[in-house]
Amino acid sequence: MVRISRVMLKEAGNAIDKTLSEILVCPLSKQPLRFCEKTKSLVSDTIGVSFPIKDGIPCLVPKDGKILDEDADASKAS
Amino acid sequence: MRRINSVYGRVEILKRVLEKPTKQSHAFSASRSFSTEGAYGGGGESQQNSSRVKIFDRDLKRVHRDRAAWLSRNKNDTFVDAVAENLLDRLEDCKKSFPSALCLGGSLGAVQRLLRGRGGIEKLIMMDTSHDMIKSCRDAQDDNSIETSYLVGDEEFLPIKESSVDLIISSLGLHWTNDLPGSMIQCKLALKPDGLFLAAILGGETLKELRIACTLAHMEREGGISPRLSPLAQVRDAGNLLTRAGFSLPGVDVDEYVVKYKSALDLIEHLRAMGETNALLQRNKAKFSIFLSRIFSILNRETALATAAIYDSMFATEDGTIPATFQVIYMTGWKEHSSHPQAKRRGSATVSFTDIHKQFGGQS
Numbered sequence: 001m002v003r004i005s006r007v008m009l010k011e012a013g014n015a016i017d018k019t020l021s022e023i024l025v026c027p028l029s030k031q032p033l034r035f036c037e038k039t040k041s042l043v044s045d046t047i048g049v050s051f052p053i054k055d056g057i058p059c060l061v062p063k064d065g066k067i068l069d070e071d072a073d074a075s076k077a078s
Numbered sequence: 079m080r081r082i083n084s085v086y087g088r089v090e091i092l093k094r095v096l097e098k099p100t101k102q103s104h105a106f107s108a109s110r111s112f113s114t115e116g117a118y119g120g121g122g123e124s125q126q127n128s129s130r131v132k133i134f135d136r137d138l139k140r141v142h143r144d145r146a147a148w149l150s151r152n153k154n155d156t157f158v159d160a161v162a163e164n165l166l167d168r169l170e171d172c173k174k175s176f177p178s179a180l181c182l183g184g185s186l187g188a189v190q191r192l193l194r195g196r197g198g199i200e201k202l203i204m205m206d207t208s209h210d211m212i213k214s215c216r217d218a219q220d221d222n223s224i225e226t227s228y229l230v231g232d233e234e235f236l237p238i239k240e241s242s243v244d245l246i247i248s249s250l251g252l253h254w255t256n257d258l259p260g261s262m263i264q265c266k267l268a269l270k271p272d273g274l275f276l277a278a279i280l281g282g283e284t285l286k287e288l289r290i291a292c293t294l295a296h297m298e299r300e301g302g303i304s305p306r307l308s309p310l311a312q313v314r315d316a317g318n319l320l321t322r323a324g325f326s327l328p329g330v331d332v333d334e335y336v337v338k339y340k341s342a343l344d345l346i347e348h349l350r351a352m353g354e355t356n357a358l359l360q361r362n363k364a365k366f367s368i369f370l371s372r373i374f375s376i377l378n379r380e381t382a383l384a385t386a387a388i389y390d391s392m393f394a395t396e397d398g399t400i401p402a403t404f405q406v407i408y409m410t411g412w413k414e415h416s417s418h419p420q421a422k423r424r425g426s427a428t429v430s431f432t433d434i435h436k437q438f439g440g441q442s
Contacts, residue, residue, distance in 0.1 A: 019178075019201050020227045023242040027235035057212055059230040060237035063137070 020058065027060050043068070132256050133309065136207070136232065139254050139353075143183075143208035146353030150187070157337055158352060161406050162188035162249045164333065165278050168410060169197035169245075176245035176274065182233055182265075183207060184251025184278075185352070186215050195223065197245060205229045206251075211353075233261045238268040246275050250352070250406075253279040253310055262323035272415035275325060276408075280354075281332060282312045283405035287393045288345070288385075295384035316407045325411025326418050333406045338399040342386040345402050 026033055026044035033042040033051070041050040042058055049065040051058060162185050169176070175198025181189050183206045193199065202224050206212050212228045219226060231237045233248070233255050246265045255261045265275055296303045311319070313332050320328035339345045349355050394400050412418065 017227050019203065019225065020229060023178075023203070023239045024229070024237055025239045027231060027237035030240070032239075054209060054230075055213065057209065057216075057228045057230055059209065060235075061140075061207060061230060061232045062235050063232075064230070 024058065024060065027062055041066075134254055134256050136234070136254075136256070140207045142350075142355055143206065143353040144210040146351055147208060147210040147214045149351040150353075154191075155185075155188070155348075155351065157335055157348075157404060158185040158188045158250065159192065160335065161185065161278050161333075162192050164406075165189075165247065165249050165276055165408060166192055166196055168276055168408075172197070172274065174272070174274075175199075177201060178243045179203070179245040179247060180205060180238060180243045180268065182246065182248035182251050183254075184249045186211060186249075187218060189247055189249050190215060190219065190226075193224070199224055199245070202226045203229060203243070205231045205233075207232050208353075233264075236261070236264040236268055238264075240267050241270045243268055244270055244273045246273070246277075248277040248279075250278055250280065250354075252277055253308070258311065259319055259322050262319055262325075266323050266325060266411075266413055269413040271413055272417065273413045275411045275413070278406050278408050279316070280310050281316075281405035281407040282310045283334065283403055284310055286403055287389060287400075288402065291385050291389035291392060294388050295381050299381045299384050311407065313407055316409050320409055320411045323411070324414070326414045327410075327412050329410040331408050333408065335404045335406065336401045337404060338395070338401050340399060342389050342400060345400070 021035070024033055024042070025031060026046060026049070028049070029044060029046040031044060031046040033044055035041075036043045036050065039050065041052050042060070043050045044065075048068045050068055051060050051065050053059070166189065177198065178201040179197065179199045180203045186204055186206055190202070190204065193202075204212060204215055204226060205228075206215075207230065209230050212230055216226075216228050229237070233252060234257055246269060248265075252258060252261060262275070262277075269275060293303055313330065316330045317328060320330065337345075337348070339348065389400055
């Protein structure tokens with residue numbers, strides 16, 4: 001239990017671990033993703049979609065993605 | 079038990095006749111008469127590109143896998159373990175080590191548990207479409223020697239950078255993808271040169287007994303049939319798939335496992351725990367809801383009972399158990415690399431076969 005919570009804390013601090021941040025790309029466009037500090041989500045700028053991170057696990061299923069409004073800021077979209 | 083199937087697999091006349099309706103389901107795919115229920119988030123279905131043939135309901139599969147995560151936790155499934163063990167055993171046959179590995183859907187837990195330092199894996203990435211499945215994997219992790227990362231993603235839309243991993247393992251997951259060639263091509267792209275792709279999928283012989291029993295029961299009770307079990311890849315397809323995806327040194331072999339159950343209900347329970355229940359887009363909703371999983375509850379009770387009875391009478395063994403066949407196709411492929419042997423250009427040989435024959439003694 002202690003171990004798990006520690007893992008969670010670590011994940012929450014670093015958002016996603018280094019291995020993942022190095023290899024993850026947008027599932028649709030295969031372009032690099034940007035981590036958004038405000039919304040704690042991964043944003044694919046090419047297609048304007050943000051993917052959530054739940055419990056430190058990035059969810060990159062296209063259906064989980066939220067389409068960001070072009071004018072609105074990424075922080076408002078969540 | 080293990081046998082290598084030739085390209086010209088056994089032809090079972092009975093099975094071919096019975097499988098016809100299942101095969102036809104591909105042809106019907108264009109029709110819109112059976113669409114996904116809203117209950118499973120089918121709303122997005124219409125937004126998706128409809129030009130591609132959709133056979134499986136990926137959203138429903140996600141729901142299945144969420145359920146499977148709960149049903150299978152704290153339990154080790156011998157069949158799934160056997161497949162994972164067999165797949166991972168192949169890593170020992172390779173001299174190469176694979177520092178970074180990606181493990182795709184299917185029996186993630188078994189792969190993680192049985193890996194035991196094989197293949198020299200340092201970084202492991204676990205990916206599944208189900209968030210619950212990934213979470214249960216993370217909670218079950220007790221081996222800290224491998225740096226493991228978790229990720230929710232879809233095999234059909236692989237979110238992995240090109241040339242970034244050395245090994246991709248998929249144990250019993252890829253047979254649920256609508257676009258298997260596409261997924262495999264994406265896997266190949268994600269691999270580094272000389273990277274290895276290892277996959278186990280269920281083959282067309284899987285659950286043949288259930289297929290037969292179901293079809294017979296349906297014809298008898300309802301005078302018609304609708305697709306019950308998923309269409310699965312055949313052995314000959316597997317080789318073609320690997321070649322088409324562009325893997326070099328492709329290898330395919332087949333294993334058949336016969337699992338014995340106390341009753342047909344136990345079989346269904348097992349399928350549920352594996353998350354292997356029907357997710358056909360065209361399952362007949364009006365009468366059957368999610369067929370296979372609910373065969374003995376929601377659906378037409380009479381047909382279900384008839385299925386069980388036929389299964390019993392046709393296939394039951396002497397000790398009262400019922401066997402179910404699982405055919406597993408193992409696929410191995412490498413991403414091309416200059417170190418791989420390559421065929422010379424046609425007509426580039428300088429020595430005649432007749433001379434070779436003479437040189438090495440004219441046996442036969």
